[in-house]
Ligand SMILES: CC1=C(/C=C/C(C)=C/C=C/C(C)=C/C=O)C(C)(C)CCC1
């Protein structure tokens with residue numbers, strides 16, 4: 001479904017989208033907050049559990065149907081669709097993989113920026129289509145929303161949990177014998193205070209711009225309330241919950257669930273199943289489509305393990321290998337999603 005034909009969707013489908021794409025992620029993360037607050041007294045493995053689960057539970061597989069996207073969006077043949085996407089993955093994935101090998105510190109910074117843009121673009125689509133937001137009519141307002149939504153998982157943990165952030169950065173860069181000391185300044189109290197104030201101001205600006213649209217009667221109030229509630233809720237969530245746990249859960253239950261909902265809308269049979277309330281049928285179709293490329297993605301994890309000069313065992317080292325593989329796969333995934341955005345009129 002494109003942004004422009006949102007209004008033509010059936011009410012049953014719209015309700016299913018709100019339930020599974022908007023409310024369910026919210027409930028999932030809210031339930032995690034008590035665990036997050038207890039995290040220091042829970043076994044450390046709990047913190048890594050969501051990333052482990054993400055191998056199968058939406059996280060990793062959410063990009064594994066990218067090869068079907070051109071076919072579903074334009075009707076071109078399956079062979080051309082797969083060929084084009086494989087070429088994009090090979091080119092961008094190999095290029096970015098080399099970047100990690102040669103200059104891991106800047107590759108890590110690029111990973112944060114790529115994730116910021118990608119998770120932001122995912123939420124802009126979710127706001128427009130799944131939550132039916134009307135308060136983001138222009139490109140500038142959508143771009144501001146992208147900056148805020150993507151910045152929440154990438155910047156707020158830096159403000160609230162600098163040591164955990166630094167350790168993960170060090171583990172990723174350390175795989176390639178890089179020196180993360182160049183990033184030290186980012187963790188200083190002055191920079192973190194600047195990020196808190198600056199990003200806080202940008203967040204308020206985005207919410208105020210939406211409120212202005214609603215006040216003028218140009219946009220429905222409810223979706224704006226959803227947007228504002230999510231934004232404030234995610235600020236609190238990423239401040240309170242330790243980042244490996246928080247980001248692992250966000251990846252599976254928020255970003256990936258919303259993207260899977262978006263993908264299923266491109267499949268007429270899945271749309272019908274969803275509007276009839278048949279969630280299991282919809283998920284079964286997704287699992288079938290995503291299995292082959294998920295297995296392919298696991299080969300990339302093995303490849304990073306084999307090629308990294310200093311892979312280390314233990315949860316932190318394994319998470320680092322997994323995240324670098326995700327990084328290498330995410331850059332081409334962003335290219336596919338950006339193309340989807342363009343085709344679907346998001347910008
Ligand atoms: C885990 C973690 C971090 C980074 C996570 C990233 C960048 C994840 C990206 C995932 C993607 C892009 C998934 C695909 O959609 C930070 C911020 C260093 C803080 C410490 C914990």
Ligand SMILES: [Fe+2]
Nearest residue numbers: 062118259333
């Ligand atoms: Fe994604």
